[in-house]
Amino acid sequence: MKTGTKFIHAGTEPDPSTGAIMTPIYQTSTYVQEAPGQNKGYEYARSQNPTRTALEAAYAAIENGKFGLAFSSGVAATDAVIKLLSPGDEVICSNDLYGGSYRLFSKIFEKFGIKFHYINMQDADGIRQYINASTKLIWIETPTNPLMNICDIEAIAAIAKEGNILLCVDNTFASPYLQNPLDLGADIVMHSATKYLGGHSDVIQGALMMNSQELRDQLYFIQKSCGAVPGPMDCFLVLRGIKTLHLRMQRHCENGRAIAEYLRSHPKVGKVWWCGFEDHPGYAIAKKQMRDFGGMMSFEMKDNSIDEAKRVLSSTKLFALAESLGGVESLINHPASMTHASIPREERLKNGLSDSLIRLSVGVEDAEDLIEDLAKAIG
Numbered sequence: 001m002k003t004g005t006k007f008i009h010a011g012t013e014p015d016p017s018t019g020a021i022m023t024p025i026y027q028t029s030t031y032v033q034e035a036p037g038q039n040k041g042y043e044y045a046r047s048q049n050p051t052r053t054a055l056e057a058a059y060a061a062i063e064n065g066k067f068g069l070a071f072s073s074g075v076a077a078t079d080a081v082i083k084l085l086s087p088g089d090e091v092i093c094s095n096d097l098y099g100g101s102y103r104l105f106s107k108i109f110e111k112f113g114i115k116f117h118y119i120n121m122q123d124a125d126g127i128r129q130y131i132n133a134s135t136k137l138i139w140i141e142t143p144t145n146p147l148m149n150i151c152d153i154e155a156i157a158a159i160a161k162e163g164n165i166l167l168c169v170d171n172t173f174a175s176p177y178l179q180n181p182l183d184l185g186a187d188i189v190m191h192s193a194t195k196y197l198g199g200h201s202d203v204i205q206g207a208l209m210m211n212s213q214e215l216r217d218q219l220y221f222i223q224k225s226c227g228a229v230p231g232p233m234d235c236f237l238v239l240r241g242i243k244t245l246h247l248r249m250q251r252h253c254e255n256g257r258a259i260a261e262y263l264r265s266h267p268k269v270g271k272v273w274w275c276g277f278e279d280h281p282g283y284a285i286a287k288k289q290m291r292d293f294g295g296m297m298s299f300e301m302k303d304n305s306i307d308e309a310k311r312v313l314s315s316t317k318l319f320a321l322a323e324s325l326g327g328v329e330s331l332i333n334h335p336a337s338m339t340h341a342s343i344p345r346e347e348r349l350k351n352g353l354s355d356s357l358i359r360l361s362v363g364v365e366d367a368e369d370l371i372e373d374l375a376k377a378i379g
């Protein structure tokens with residue numbers, strides 16, 4: 001089945017009691033049992049909910065996985081993956097992670113005795129020197145947030161397999177339309193469904209997809225025990241969002257290219273980070289593992305001052321100044337003070353994330369209007 005058809009039909013069957021074409025929002029906390037211990041597969045809504053079941057089938061299908069699990073947020077999905085580990089275990093992850101993942105790893109899990117190595121993942125072979133008998137998980141993002149670095153999923157998956165180490169890919173930035181890490185050898189895919197999957201900036205949710213029944217059962221057990229489940233209304237919203245993912249992504253990619261090229265040609269703009277430029281250091285790998293290059297990018301003004309960056313950040317009208325990404329509306333963000341403020345400044349600078357970096361999530365408006373908005377703000 002082709003991508004668009006899959007996104008529209010994934011996981012949804014007409015409702016068995018009424019024929020409703022959209023899965024209803026089963027707003028219930030419990031289910032009446034026929035006899036003690038005898039039920040229709042639904043006992044209590046922390047464990048199961050039919051709207052969530054439909055979404056989880058869709059999650060599996062859109063990432064070409066066997067199983068999907070829906071969580072109350074992207075961070076909750078990440079939390080469940082780390083809870084597979086035990087004190088003394090080690091994780092290797094990118095040094096330019098999503099700020100919330102860094103905070104969860106360094107401020108919560110380190111104190112439970114799990115060790116994290118934050119390294120440059122663009123050099124896959126460089127990972128080997130950090131692997132030892134305690135290494136249990138490799139955690140990557142590609143493209144990374146906000147510097148759009150690319151790492152080679154297939155190469156890293158091969159290294160993980162050699163050492164019997166799990167590989168989890170945070171695929172939020174690419175979305176399943178652009179990239180499918182399970183097909184490239186990853187064990188788990190994680191999404192902040194808050195972003196492209198939901199797509200309309202109206203829901204917080206997370207997802208995990210995998211092929212192993214054992215991993216699925218372990219992660220489901222963690223979820224049921226710790227309680228990070230999404231409500232049925234939120235599941236409905238993401239189910240609806242997925243149906244137009246391919247249409248939205250096509251426009252995000254088109255607009256992304258138009259705006260990246262516009263910024264690059266602007267005399268007042270300095271460096272532009274977008275993985276669709278042929279001279280981007282990760283271009284060849286991006287071309288190999290992604291179907292297109294998306295609408296996420298970052299840039300600096302040529303006059304590389306914080307004041308100049310702040311002036312641009314406060315001057316756009318269509319690009320709203322806000323955290324988050326992947327919605328239909330365009331957003332502009334200042335990673336140093338917003339999405340990545342939880343990373344110590346020294347760490348940020350060491351990894352190339354300057355105080356004057358501006359990140360764009362290019363939406364699906366008309367590109368001409370977006371360019372005009374940026375032109376006025378840049379001046």
Ligand SMILES: *Cc1c(COP(=O)(O)O)cnc(C)c1O
Pocket residue numbers: 073074075076098100101141145170172173191192193194195204205206
């Ligand atoms: C937003 C985001 C997350 C966290 O997801 P929430 O839904 O906000 O909890 C994780 N990774 C990336 C790349 C993100 O952009």
